[in-house]
Structures are given as structure tokens and as C-alpha cells.
Amino acid sequence: MAKATKKQALGRGLSALLKDPDNDINSAQDKNADKVVGNIVELDIEDIEMNPFQPRTNFNEETLRELASSIRELGVIQPITVRKLAFNKYQLVSGERRFRASKLIGNATIPAYIRIANDQESLEMALVENIQRQDLDPIEIALSYQRLIDEIKLTQEQMSERVGKKRSTIANYLRLLKLDPIIQTGMRDGFISMGHGRAMINIESQVDQLEVYEKIISNKLSVRATEALVKNLNNPTEVKHTSEVNELPKPIKKGIKEFSEYFGHKIDVKLAKNGSGKISIPFHSEEDFNRIIKLVKSAK
Known part of the structure; x- marks a missing residue:
């Protein structure tokens, strides 16, 4: 039967x-x-x-x-x-x-x-298949590469063989993960391209990264213009002129650094001769503005 x-x-x-x-x-x-x-x-x-x-x-x-x-x-x-x-x-x-x-x-x-x-083979298949797609944003691809390294224990050389990409291409994607999370989100949402991100990777300070990012958004800078901006930031061709910031007392300079790190933006401070001054906190979107408000409220 x-x-x-x-x-x-x-x-x-x-x-x-x-x-x-x-x-x-x-x-x-x-x-x-x-x-x-x-x-x-x-x-x-x-x-x-x-x-x-x-x-x-x-x-x-x-x-x-x-x-x-x-x-x-x-x-x-x-x-x-x-x-x-x-x-x-x-x-x-x-x-x-x-x-x-x-x-x-x-x-x-x-x-x-x-x-x-x-499970491991399933994860590897899903990640490799995902990387091959044409409609993924650069950060999504970078995160997939990182998971292949962290969870499957693949080297960049092994990944190159698995996905059919040059090792240098894989390395370029992985470097994007060194950018400030706000910039990564901007790339995922299409505000900037991978070319903009690659240009900003060469900026060590995340505060400076965010300052450049804000200039890209507000001035609609091209990748070439961004590369020039980063080059001038990292290798100034002339001694910086004495600015209001350079004339600030040391305690205020220290405070600017702490403010910038707390808010995730480079804070601008202007000091008048009589000792009064103004603090400016930049933001690049409504979501970012709401984030700053929450930080201010939590500091009360």
C-alpha cells in the first residue's frame, strides 16, 4: 500500500x-x-x-x-x-x-x-545574493560585506571570489561605515552619493565630517566640489587668518568642543568685545532639529 x-x-x-x-x-x-x-x-x-x-x-x-x-x-x-x-x-x-x-x-x-x-550557509547565500542586487544603497551593501566578515568569518579576498567584485571595491564600501551615522543615514536616504561619502572618509574628526556634510546639503555641492573642500580642510595652502574663534578664551574653546561632540555638529560661537556672545547650533533636517531639541531637554 x-x-x-x-x-x-x-x-x-x-x-x-x-x-x-x-x-x-x-x-x-x-x-x-x-x-x-x-x-x-x-x-x-x-x-x-x-x-x-x-x-x-x-x-x-x-x-x-x-x-x-x-x-x-x-x-x-x-x-x-x-x-x-x-x-x-x-x-x-x-x-x-x-x-x-x-x-x-x-x-x-x-x-x-x-x-x-x-544557518550559516543560508546567511551567506542571502548576503551574497543581496549584494548582487542593483537597487541597494551603498550603506546596505557595506553592512552586508561587514556581516560576511563578522558572522561568516570571510576575508576580503574570499568575499572577492564569492561576489565577483574587486577587493579594492569591497574595501571602499567597508570604509563608508567609518562615517558618522548621520552621514550614513543621509546616504541611505539619497541626500548624498557614495562619491560624497568616499570624499568625507578622509576626514578623521566626525565633527568636521558633519560640518562638510551640512555644506554639501545646503550648497548642493558636487562630488568634485566636495573633494576640493576636503582637500583644503586637510591640507590648507596658507596659514589660517586670525578669526574670532582663535581669539576665544581657552575655557570657551574647550566648551565649543564639548558642545560639538554632544550635539553631533560643529557649534559656532561668536564673542563680542564686551564679553557677551552667541551660540549657533546647525541642523540639516526637521528630524535632526527634533533630535537636538531632545538633547537640550534631556540636559535640563
């Missing part, structure tokens, strides 16, 4: 084979594994869980709806990739946008490649 059931399951195709407990496949060595692993199988969406190792965190709702509309008309052209966890249970490895879009339009099934992988 069991043999007849197996025959019937094989006759119904790969999807039916996977739903037969007598043919449960948990490793590449199991019977019929070659019929499933590496092949496209139509899986029930409800049998697939999200990947906790997914390196991508930002999903544009508008483009997701556009993809859903395309899937409604043409179907899923490129199958997702999943790994088998247990009988009738799978975990997404790559293709989360296609998966989300398919659920959005109420599809019950989705074409998938089935892999058998452990």
Missing part, C-alpha cells in the same frame, strides 16, 4: 512529491533529492517563512506595488530560493520582494528553487 502511494506521489510531480511524508527529503543524499534540489517547484506561500538573516531592511512600497502588478500580469518570472527546514516547511533565502509582492496580490503559490543548507 505504501509503494502505491509513493508511485502516485511521483506521478503527481515535484509539488506532490514534497507533500508525501514517505518521501520527505532532508539532505542531498536522500532518495529523490536530485528530483527536487536545484529544480523549480511550485510551493504554497503559507509553507514559507521569512528569513531572519535577511540583510535588507528597506522595502519601497511603491516599487513593491509595481512589482505586484507585474506579477499579476506576467507571473513570477524569476523563482525565489528557499531552504528546506522540515516536512512542508521552508525558509526564504532570496527573493523577498517577489515573495512579498506575490502575497500582496493574494497568490497561493510561488515558483521556488529548493536548497538544503544550514
Whole structure:
């Protein structure tokens, strides 16, 4: 009776084979594994869980709806990739946008490649596949590279082989993570490009980084103009003229440094001859302004 059931399951195709407990496949060595692993199988969406190792965190709702509309008309052209966890249970490895879009339009099934992988292999597959995407921001790519180093213990040379990128390219992305978090957020949100970020990497002080960042935003500086600004900051061609800041008493200079570090911006202080003065705290967005207000309130 069991043999007849197996025959019937094989006759119904790969999807039916996977739903037969007598043919449960948990490793590449199991019977019929070659019929499933590496092949496209139509899986029930409800049998697939999200990947906790997914390196991508930002999903544009508008483009997701556009993809859903395309899937409604043409179907899923490129199958997702999943790994088998247990009988009738799978975990997404790559293709989360296609998966989300398919659920959005109420599809019950989705074409998938089935892999058998452990947690580390699943994470590596998800990270490498994510890096290959064309619509990621530079910080997202840099964070994926960093996770390959921290969690998979890959060297930059090994990563170069895995993702097909030059070692110098990988190093350039990783260096972006040295920038102030505010600048990283600006890059992720599209206020500045990777070229702007690479120019600012050469500024050691994060306070100076933020000052240059604010000038880029307010003056809409190009990458070339930013590079020139950074070059002049790091290698001034002439002795700085005596400014109001240079004439400030030492206690006030020390206070400026402490203020700047606290607010995350280079604070400007102007001192009049009679001893009175003015403190200016710059901000680059409404969100940044609200952040500064919270800092002021918490200092009370």
C-alpha cells in the first residue's frame, strides 16, 4: 500500500512529491533529492517563512506595488530560493520582494528553487545574493560585506571570489561605515552619493565630517566640489587668518568642543568685545532639529 502511494506521489510531480511524508527529503543524499534540489517547484506561500538573516531592511512600497502588478500580469518570472527546514516547511533565502509582492496580490503559490543548507550557509547565500542586487544603497551593501566578515568569518579576498567584485571595491564600501551615522543615514536616504561619502572618509574628526556634510546639503555641492573642500580642510595652502574663534578664551574653546561632540555638529560661537556672545547650533533636517531639541531637554 505504501509503494502505491509513493508511485502516485511521483506521478503527481515535484509539488506532490514534497507533500508525501514517505518521501520527505532532508539532505542531498536522500532518495529523490536530485528530483527536487536545484529544480523549480511550485510551493504554497503559507509553507514559507521569512528569513531572519535577511540583510535588507528597506522595502519601497511603491516599487513593491509595481512589482505586484507585474506579477499579476506576467507571473513570477524569476523563482525565489528557499531552504528546506522540515516536512512542508521552508525558509526564504532570496527573493523577498517577489515573495512579498506575490502575497500582496493574494497568490497561493510561488515558483521556488529548493536548497538544503544550514544557518550559516543560508546567511551567506542571502548576503551574497543581496549584494548582487542593483537597487541597494551603498550603506546596505557595506553592512552586508561587514556581516560576511563578522558572522561568516570571510576575508576580503574570499568575499572577492564569492561576489565577483574587486577587493579594492569591497574595501571602499567597508570604509563608508567609518562615517558618522548621520552621514550614513543621509546616504541611505539619497541626500548624498557614495562619491560624497568616499570624499568625507578622509576626514578623521566626525565633527568636521558633519560640518562638510551640512555644506554639501545646503550648497548642493558636487562630488568634485566636495573633494576640493576636503582637500583644503586637510591640507590648507596658507596659514589660517586670525578669526574670532582663535581669539576665544581657552575655557570657551574647550566648551565649543564639548558642545560639538554632544550635539553631533560643529557649534559656532561668536564673542563680542564686551564679553557677551552667541551660540549657533546647525541642523540639516526637521528630524535632526527634533533630535537636538531632545538633547537640550534631556540636559535640563
